[in-house]
Amino acid sequence: MSARVITIHADAPSKPPTGQACNGCGVCCLAEPCPLGVLVSRRLSGPCAALRWDHAGRHYRCGLVSRDRPWWSALARRWIAAGRGCDSDAEVAAAA
């Protein structure tokens, strides 16, 4: 397992265990973009350019998921696990 440092919003919720409901913690999308995010971000690692912090909701969300872009939304939802269980097996630890 490789270690990676990500910068995450102080108010972001803690990452739930794999399989539990996605809470928008943002860990997966901050670590590396999903296949759609690779296209948008033009990189294979690091935070996805489409990731947005929702101040009101106090969670991250995918900027590609919207009613205005149903086709992109369908693709992004496929990989962000929106409405499904968290599919990220990342283990999160605070930086020393």
Ligand code: SF4
């Ligand atoms: S799918 Fe991503 S944003 Fe959702 S809970 Fe898991 S790590 Fe967090």
Ligand code: SF4
């Ligand atoms: S789900 Fe959205 S924000 Fe997350 S990596 Fe994919 S395109 Fe980026």
